[in-house]
Amino acid sequence: MSGYDPKAIEAKWQRVWAEERTWEVANPGQPGFEAEKPKSYVLEMLPYPSGEPHVGHLKCYAVGDAIAHFRRRHGFEVIHPMGYDAFGLPAENNAIKTGEPPRAATERSIDSFRRQFREWGISIDWSRELGTHTPEYYRWTQWIFLKLFERGLAYRAEAPVQWCPVDATVLANEQVVDGRCERCGTPVEQRRLEQWFFRITDYAERLLADFELLESWPEHVVTMQRNWIGRSEGAEVVFRCEELGLDFPVFTTRPDTLFGATFFVLAPEHPELERLVAGTPAEAAVREYVNRVARESVEERGDEARPKTGVPLGRSVVNPVNGEEIPMFVADYVLMEYGTGAIMAVPGHDTRDYEFARAFDLPVRRVIEGVDPETARDDEGLPYAGDGAMTGSGRFDGKGNREAYAEIVAWLESEGRGKAAVNYRLRDWLVSRQRYWGAPIPVVYCKECGIVPVPEDRLPVELPEIEDYAPQGRSPLAAAEEWVATECPRCGGAARRETDTMDTFVDSSWYFIRYLDPRNDAAAWDRAAADHWLPVDQYIGGVEHAILHLMYARFFTKALADIGELGVQEPFASLFTQGMITRDGAKMSKSKGNTVSPAEYVERYGADTARTYVCFMGPPERGGDWSDEGVEGVNRFLSRLWRLCEEVEGAGAGEVDSAAAEGEARELLAKAHWAIDKATRDFQRGFQFNTAIAAVMELVNEAYRVKDGLYGDPAGTAAVGFAAATAASLIFPFAPHLGAEVWERLRGDRVWERPWPQADPALLASDTVTLVVQVNGKLRDRIEAAADASEAELLELARASEKVRRHLDGKEIVKEVVVPGKLVNLVVR
RNA sequence: GCCGGAGUGGCGGAACUGGCAUACGCGAUCGACUCAAAAUCGAUUGCCCUGACGGGCUUGUGGGUUCGAGUCCCACCUCCGGCACCA
Numbered sequence: 001m002s003g004y005d006p007k008a009i010e011a012k013w014q015r016v017w018a019e020e021r022t023w024e025v026a027n028p029g030q031p032g033f034e035a036e037k038p039k040s041y042v043l044e045m046l047p048y049p050s051g052e053p054h055v056g057h058l059k060c061y062a063v064g065d066a067i068a069h070f071r072r073r074h075g076f077e078v079i080h081p082m083g084y085d086a087f088g089l090p091a092e093n094n095a096i097k098t099g100e101p102p103r104a105a106t107e108r109s110i111d112s113f114r115r116q117f118r119e120w121g122i123s124i125d126w127s128r129e130l131g132t133h134t135p136e137y138y139r140w141t142q143w144i145f146l147k148l149f150e151r152g153l154a155y156r157a158e159a160p161v162q163w164c165p166v167d168a169t170v171l172a173n174e175q176v177v178d179g180r181c182e183r184c185g186t187p188v189e190q191r192r193l194e195q196w197f198f199r200i201t202d203y204a205e206r207l208l209a210d211f212e213l214l215e216s217w218p219e220h221v222v223t224m225q226r227n228w229i230g231r232s233e234g235a236e237v238v239f240r241c242e243e244l245g246l247d248f249p250v251f252t253t254r255p256d257t258l259f260g261a262t263f264f265v266l267a268p269e270h271p272e273l274e275r276l277v278a279g280t281p282a283e284a285a286v287r288e289y290v291n292r293v294a295r296e297s298v299e300e301r302g303d304e305a306r307p308k309t310g311v312p313l314g315r316s317v318v319n320p321v322n323g324e325e326i327p328m329f330v331a332d333y334v335l336m337e338y339g340t341g342a343i344m345a346v347p348g349h350d351t352r353d354y355e356f357a358r359a360f361d362l363p364v365r366r367v368i369e370g371v372d373p374e375t376a377r378d379d380e381g382l383p384y385a386g387d388g389a390m391t392g393s394g395r396f397d398g399k400g401n402r403e404a405y406a407e408i409v410a411w412l413e414s415e416g417r418g419k420a421a422v423n424y425r426l427r428d429w430l431v432s433r434q435r436y437w438g439a440p441i442p443v444v445y446c447k448e449c450g451i452v453p454v455p456e457d458r459l460p461v462e463l464p465e466i467e468d469y470a471p472q473g474r475s476p477l478a479a480a481e482e483w484v485a486t487e488c489p490r491c492g493g494a495a496r497r498e499t500d501t502m503d504t505f506v507d508s509s510w511y512f513i514r515y516l517d518p519r520n521d522a523a524a525w526d527r528a529a530a531d532h533w534l535p536v537d538q539y540i541g542g543v544e545h546a547i548l549h550l551m552y553a554r555f556f557t558k559a560l561a562d563i564g565e566l567g568v569q570e571p572f573a574s575l576f577t578q579g580m581i582t583r584d585g586a587k588m589s590k591s592k593g594n595t596v597s598p599a600e601y602v603e604r605y606g607a608d609t610a611r612t613y614v615c616f617m618g619p620p621e622r623g624g625d626w627s628d629e630g631v632e633g634v635n636r637f638l639s640r641l642w643r644l645c646e647e648v649e650g651a652g653a654g655e656v657d658s659a660a661a662e663g664e665a666r667e668l669l670a671k672a673h674w675a676i677d678k679a680t681r682d683f684q685r686g687f688q689f690n691t692a693i694a695a696v697m698e699l700v701n702e703a704y705r706v707k708d709g710l711y712g713d714p715a716g717t718a719a720v721g722f723a724a725a726t727a728a729s730l731i732f733p734f735a736p737h738l739g740a741e742v743w744e745r746l747r748g749d750r751v752w753e754r755p756w757p758q759a760d761p762a763l764l765a766s767d768t769v770t771l772v773v774q775v776n777g778k779l780r781d782r783i784e785a786a787a788d789a790s791e792a793e794l795l796e797l798a799r800a801s802e803k804v805r806r807h808l809d810g811k812e813i814v815k816e817v818v819v820p821g822k823l824v825n826l827v828v829r
Numbered sequence: 830g831c832c833g834g835a836g837u838g839g840c841g842g843a844a845c846u847g848g849c850a851u852a853c854g855c856g857a858u859c860g861a862c863u864c865a866a867a868a869u870c871g872a873u874u875g876c877c878c879u880g881a882c883g884g885g886c887u888u889g890u891g892g893g894u895u896c897g898a899g900u901c902c903c904a905c906c907u908c909c910g911g912c913a914c915c916a
Contacts, residue, residue, distance in 0.1 A: 003868095220833045220911080227832065227912055234916085252916060265916095304830085304914050338915045345916085352914055425915055546911080616854075618842060622835090623909095630841070633854050636869095643869090681845085691843065694853035701853090704870085772849050777897040779849060806883095817896050823848055827896050 004642035006606025010737040014121055022752070023123040025079050027517065027529040040076035041533050042068040043512055043572075045541030045549070049084045049109035050091065053116050054588065055581045055614065055626065056542065058598040062611040062734070063578055063620050063687065064540040065122045069733035070683055071538075072123075073756040079533055081515035082117060082124040084110050086133035088504045092437040095469040102437040102469070106133060116599060120607045121736050128518045132507035137514065138439035139460035140524035141507055144556070145442055146453050147563050153199045154431075156451060160269060160336065161430060162298065163191040169434050169471040170195075179299025187297030192269075196441060196500065197428040200555045204229050204424045206569075207554055216574040218621070221546045228547045230425025235409045237418040239264060239317035239344060241328070246272060248317055251339035251423045254349065255412070256405040258321045259393035260367035261344040262357065265310065265329045268293040269336035273313075276328070282314040286330055293332045301332055308333055308356040319344070320417035321408065322394065331356060339423055347383065351375060354383040367392045368401050429552065431503045436469050436476040438501030446488035446495040455489050461497070475499040508549055509556040512536055512571060524565070531567050539572040546577070576687060579623035581614065596626050608735035609635040615689040615734050638738055641700050641731065644707070644724045645742040651711050653721025653746065658763060664706045665719035670763045672726040675699040677759035679730045689734065696730045699723055721746055729757050772823040773798045775807040791818040798824040 017023065026032040044064035047057055068080040084106075091102035091109075110131060117124060130137055148154040162171045164181040171181060176188050200207075208229055211222050234253035241248065248264070266273055268290045277283045289311040293301065300306075310331030318325055333352055334343050347357035347364040354377065357364050364380070370388030371381030390396045396404040412418030432441065440461045442454040454461055464483040469476050477499040478484060488495035510524075516533045517525040541549075550572070557571040580587065583594040601610045613634040618624040658669050675695045682692035703723040710716030725746040732739025732751050743751035771785040771794060781803040785794060795816055798804055808828055815827035 223833060224911060230912090230915065232915075250916080254916080302914075306914095308914090333914045333916095335915070343916050350916070352916075355914095423915080425912095543910085616841095624841070627841070627855070629855050637854085639869095685845085690841095691853080694843075697853055770849075774848085774897075777848095777895095782849070815896055817848090819848060823897090825848080825896055 004639040006608055009741045010121060010607055013737045013740050014118055023080060024125045024127050025077055028532045029528065034077040037075060037077040039533060040071045040078045041536045042071060042078055042080050042538050043536045045545060046083045046085050046511055047113055048088055049086055049106055049113050051109060052112050053598055055596045055598055058610060059578055059581060059614040060540060061122050062614050066615060066689060066733040067538055068123055072752065080123055080125055081128040083130040083511055085504060085508045086131045087438045087507055092435060092469055119602055120611060128515045130514055130518045132511060135460045135462055141439045142442040142459050142461060143456060143524055144510060146456060148198060148559060149453050151563060153559055154196060155199065156194060156196050158192055158194045160190045161193050161195060162188045164188050167471060168473045179297055179302060187299050189297060195430050195432040197430055200429045201424060201426055203555050203558055204426050206558055210569055213570045214573060218575065218577055221575060221577060224546045225551055232423045234421060234423060235412065235418050236421040237320060237412060239319065241315055241317045243315060248342050249340050250342050250344050251421060252344060255408045256401040257346040257349045257367055258408060260346040260348045260365045261319050261326060262347060262363045262365055263326050263329060263345045264317050265331045265334045265343050265345050267334040267336040267341040268330055268332055270341045273330060276313050276315050280314055282312065285311050286313060289330060308359045310356065337427060349383055349385055351383050365392060431506055432500040433503055434471060434475040435501055436466060438504060439507060440501055441498040443498040444486055444488060444495040446491060446493060448493055449488055449490045452488055452490050505548060505552050509552045534568045535570055536572045538574045538576065540576045540578065543577040578620050581624055581626055583626045585625055601631060605631060605635045608738045609638055612693060612734040616693045618690055620687055620689055637697050638735060641727050641742065644700060644703055645745055648717065648721045648724050649745050651717045653717045654714055656718040656722040658760060661715055661719055665710055665716045668702060668706055668719045668723050671699055671702045672723045673759045673763040675730060676726060676757045677764055693734060696727050699727050726757060769821050771797060773801055773804050774823060774825040775804060776827055777825060780804045780807055787821060791820060794818055794824055798826065
């Protein structure tokens with residue numbers, strides 16, 4: 001008897017799948033298109049190819065592949081493509097360090113990912129493979145940019161950005177962790193630069209409303225996006241600086257506290273600051289303060305705990321509700337990027353304004369009755385942020401603040417001094433990057449014509465080869481003089497190319513559409529293909545993309561639908577977020593030296609073991625700690641299944657006749673049908689793979705327990721054969737090579753072409769049940785009883801039990817609870 | 830501070846709609862096979878008392894509802910994740 005040899009089995013089936021192109025599917029209109037089958041688009045987030053795949057990849061694709069297989073065997077035509085999110089910073093950093101061009105390092109990594117995905121046996125339609133760094137792909141990324149530009153959804157503007165002084169480059173928001181550069185740990189600074197933005201804020205309301213359209217997304221991901229979008233209802237109120245004739249709108253969620261405004265604060269970045277203080281005695285102090293704030297890191301500035309600072313401007317504005325003049329300040333606790341960059345300060349009812357008022361000895365005025373001991377800081381019980389009756393607010397006094405709120409907004413509106421307003425925390429998406437390794441922004445700058453988009457028919461704007469990748473405070477592309485100098489597409493005069501590239505999140509915001517028609521060189525995609533396959537039915541990936549990627553892709557889908565290129569509003573109907581695998585309780589990292597190399601485990605135990613293990617270690621949506629012993633346990637289980645197959649194959653298992661089976665043979669068949677039922681339900685109930693696999697383990701254990709007694713007769717051998725074949729069929733989505741091999745040996749055909757097994761209700765039902773007998777809720781005995789026994793019969797049985805009688809002894813039964821088929825509880829006193 | 834999630838054996842975890850707590854796996858102990866070891870197969874394994882039969886206790890803590898609570902309700906503690914001077 002030869003042992004379980006995953007190397008041989010896995011190579012064999014990988015060859016079959018590659019040669020026969022088993023997992024390729026056709027588009028509408030193409031030969032082989034399956035018109036009658038329902039479609040299912042199963043997609044895992046595409047990997048960023050850097051080095052080699054890690055365990056996170058293994059888990060993501062193992063989970064996704066299990067789902068793809070499960071759906072195929074339920075009659076769906078499953079599209080399951082793969083690609084690479086190949087532009088990005090790590091390849092560029094590597095280039096700066098080693099001089100190796102990013103393209104070369106990226107291609108090498110892609111080769112490694114591709115090879116390992118094949119070695120893992122993931123059922124990928126390789127005919128649809130793509131890389132976002134190829135001109136064939138980014139040509140269409142640029143095309144989408146132009147479409148957004150045409151619609152006014154892409155625009156160029158000056159804005160404060162996050163700047164890392166050590167790397168001399170802007171950083172994406174997601175690369176700023178706790179106010180520090182993710183790469184080098186340096187506190188980031190803010191700079192003002194002219195940049196390209198996508199107008200995602202236009203979609204804030206729809207991004208919130210369309211959560212309704214989603215089938216199944218984890219609640220916490222929806223919540224995170226909601227918080228990120230940060231919708232607040234309130235009012236815009238205009239305060240006027242009479243001296244200069246300037247209007248200052250502010251956004252407030254508390255127009256009911258307007259009468260309590262005792263001062264007014266601008267953010268240090270406020271554009272009118274210069275005009276307010278130029279030539280005044282305050283000028284020097286304000287300048288100094290603004291410069292000091294500009295030098296502060298984002299981390300320092302964000303610290304709520306430090307004392308409030310600011311400088312008076314020597315100017316005042318008029319409060320529109322009572323005509324009061326209140327002094328103006330500049331202070332860094334007011335942020336330019338939220339609201340209008342200016343606030344009315346109500347120290348009586350806002351803790352931050354209160355702190356500032358105390359520091360600068362400004363009046364604190366109560367306009368709403370009430371005290372909250374949690375926030376109160378003085379004898380008056382202020383500040384107070386709760387509800388109550390209005391006071392010190394003229395004709396609104398005595399009214400509830402909620403009621404006054406509406407009246408004040410209505411009054412402001414009638415006076416033209418304000419209006420109801422909604423404000424979002426969400427900012428427009430800054431997509432420019434002063435980096436080399438990304439898709440060039442398809443725009444030129446002409447002295448005569450200004451910003452001119454590159455015409456569609458001249459795409460792609462190809463990324464030129466350069467030699468020095470180091471950032472110099474501008475894009476390394478700026479050094480490619482021959483490339484930068486071009487002619488204006490409009491007037492033909494001299495023009496210069498945009499040297500910034502696009503954020504890599506732009507590339508990954510539409511790749512799931514390109515998969516549907518990846519070789520199209522006349523269009524980004526064929527509309528019929530997109531209409532057929534979209535939306536993605538099941539998306540799988542790490543929760544770290546809960547906001548950025550998932551929100552950007554939702555935005556793109558909506559924008560493209562508005563442009564008329566897509567027929568869906570949401571890209572991903574269902575989302576599954578897999579948890580992170582740790583080792584020794586810590587996140588894996590090269591610096592900690594606790595990484596797990598999937599290749600090493602695949603080499604030692606085979607892909608089936610590695611895949612099954614990551615699905616078995618716990619509920620896939622939760623994280624788990626990697627355990628070498630756990631891997632061995634799964635390998636042991638697969639080996640047991642293998643040996644069972646070899647044994648029963650040798651014994652010559654024939655067709656099983658479940659109706660005729662008796663005794664242990666029948667019990668084994670019942671166990672097999674129980675496992676089918678359990679595994680199927682676990683799959684459907686949120687991909688509970690750990691318990692589905694446990695059910696197959698139980699089936700194999702049961703087969704081992706009884707097999708030696710069954711080999712004697714043909715019906716018994718057939719039952720063992722059925723158990724082994726069923727186990728193979730159920731384990732196939734996790735361990736496809738072993739599943740296919742065992743099934744072929746026992747059944748002669750291909751398990752992936754067989755429908756998912758169905759549990760036979762006749763074998764799920766048992767004619768006896770274990771009756772649990774309790775006395776006062778405590779378990780006292782277990783009795784085998786007929787499944788169809790009446791309540792009276794069950795009570796009879798319970799009372800007859802010796803173990804039960806011992807506890808009834810001399811006591812009075814006051815109540816009898818009978819749950820048919822389950823339990824009897826006797827309540828005694 | 831706000832939002833979300835989780836606390837169950839030595840460990841990872843299971844338990845459907847309120848009905849056998851600890852499935853499955855790991856680890857550990859013992860046995861079979863072996864000259865021996867590994868591998869494999871089998872048995873035992875929540876804690877406490879008992880020679881045994883048995884009994885008592887146990888799902889973060891405290892209370893409640895119920896014939897019956899890991900599951901429902903109230904209060905609290907701890908841990909993890911996200912956001913955070915958002916006006």
